[in-house]
Amino acid sequence: MSSAPRTARAVAREQLTRAILDSAGTQLAEVGPAALSVRAVARDLGMASSAVYRYFRSRDALLTALIVEAYDDLGGRVEEGAASVPPDDLRARWGVVAHVVRDWARSQPHRYALVYGSPVPGYAAPEDTVAPARRVTQPMLELLRDAQRAGLRPAGPTDVPAEEEAGLTPVLESVEPPLSPAWGVAGLTAWATLFGHVSLELFGHMHNAVLDQDTHFACVVDRTAHDLGLA
Amino acid sequence: MSSAPRTARAVAREQLTRAILDSAGTQLAEVGPAALSVRAVARDLGMASSAVYRYFRSRDALLTALIVEAYDDLGGRVEEGAASVPPDDLRARWGVVAHVVRDWARSQPHRYALVYGSPVPGYAAPEDTVAPARRVTQPMLELLRDAQRAGLRPAGPTDVPAEEEAGLTPVLESVEPPLSPAWGVAGLTAWATLFGHVSLELFGHMHNAVLDQDTHFACVVDRTAHDLGLA
């Protein structure tokens, strides 16, 4: 149980767990989450289907692991991206975060669809997925907090009804010092724009409308930056 | 073949076609599009599974019919909503359109997911779905055109790069007179915000963030209205 000298069994277990997740990830890209099959994974790895149950308690547990992995992967990249620009260049930070999300989604469309697309029927995501999911949004919230701290103000109306202010409590208090209601609404709107754009593009709704997706996305990011008062 | 005196066969065919679509719609809500099953529909209607093939050439054809029906249903409601307010009250029109989309999505989440959620793996939507899909967006484009005509201007930056202007051609020219590039970018951004918000809410990403969904949506609609220069 000590840390350094891994036992042969533990090493094998770790490797096979990875191999199962990788194979399942490939599956996912081909048949989608609803058709993800324990037997197909086992077949792919040349083992009995029952053996997979030594590693994942059920098909749903395997799906949960894939979801957590996807959030962690994207979350890690967003964190890295946010940290890669000068802390006080908020416009650049927003641009990097937005482009990281879109680039990741485009390079791994099935993983994006797994976490931000339609829910998988009959599957209820357990609590384990909540914390990884937050890794993606937390850097955005910190960006808003820093903008507020810097004395910036979002564009547009700044008067938020009391009812809304109360309803936003979880968002507003997810950073220290807490966000003002106006920043909360502006941030949630920008969040909807970003993920809305990526979903529409990835799911094929822009195909007949916009010819140059990269250029258009840059414009949308610019617009949202203005809306957030960052430029 | 004359119009009034329908033959008994034609009447029966129409009714059974409807019954199949209704049953498939129920299926959809329970197991999702990927698991939609011709045999289950047949079982539900008490007929042989092979009989369904007299009505739909394949499972995919059935899925296509459901998609077309969903777009037509939502599109019709959006059209009605847009027509239900005074033509020159553009702020009200945007509000109605936005709320129609969200209300429809919340009341029929599986149908919303079918058309705006993750693509169904292995299914490629045929050309037949393009026109119905446009029914949803066309009233929004006409709203933008009317705003432009009325001399309004979207908030934020109005200088659009030439590259983007060229890429937006399909959108800009989908109404008469065509939209300016600034209106195109603003409109596409608002579109992304609207559908992004609805997807995030419906797919469970707001659950831990926002307590009062109705109030928050009203705030987002208000923000986008300002962003479009409508209020």
Place this chain on the structure above:
DNA sequence: TGTACATCAGTGAACGCGCGTTCACTGATGTAC
């Protein structure tokens, strides 16, 4: 109006395939004395 023929809806069996999960079991790896 009645009859002969063509069209169409629906059947049931069949093809070839898939799935998640459990269970008793074998044989290898790890651990404690």
Place this chain on the structure above:
DNA sequence: TGTACATCAGTGAACGCGCGTTCACTGATGTAC
């Protein structure tokens, strides 16, 4: 260090179930003379 025992990974058969699609066929409905 060597041995006895416990733990664990992996097997293969089984349970009970599902699927899309095709095909030859029956019997009812529609049509043309």
